[in-house]
Amino acid sequence: MRRDVFNAIADPTRRNILMSLTTESQNVNSLAEQFDMTRQAVSLHVKYLQECGVITINKEGRERFCKLEAQTLSEVADWLEPFRKIWESRFDQLDSLLTKLQDKKEN
Incomplete structure (x- = not known):
């Protein structure tokens, strides 16, 4: 094996x-x-x-x-890279939404 x-x-x-x-x-x-x-x-x-x-x-x-x-262990990091990109994109979207909500709250 x-x-x-x-x-x-x-x-x-x-x-x-x-x-x-x-x-x-x-x-x-x-x-x-x-x-x-x-x-x-x-x-x-x-x-x-x-x-x-x-x-x-x-x-x-x-x-x-x-x-x-x-x-x-870099093989694991390479395998995880596409998932990291997905999560970064989602966090960027969340950050953008939170910024918009904060701006609305201040106005």
Whole structure:
């Protein structure tokens, strides 16, 4: 089965792991401390994220450090772009309506 970035973000725990890695690389133990699940369960999520290509794992001694590969997530941003444009258009329309209502109120 081919795993991709969309598989990676499909699970809330995996999304939270990715968010945790936005500031710095962390070892699996540090990640596991942030969740109400076993270290083994977190390790399985980490393995899944690695298979999806959104994190890399570097071994330093006996520790495994997880690093976010943020550029891989650009595929999600690209996919969301048409929806962002729709919402921006709707917000522009709302802003225009609110301005008109405010102008009427002032007159």
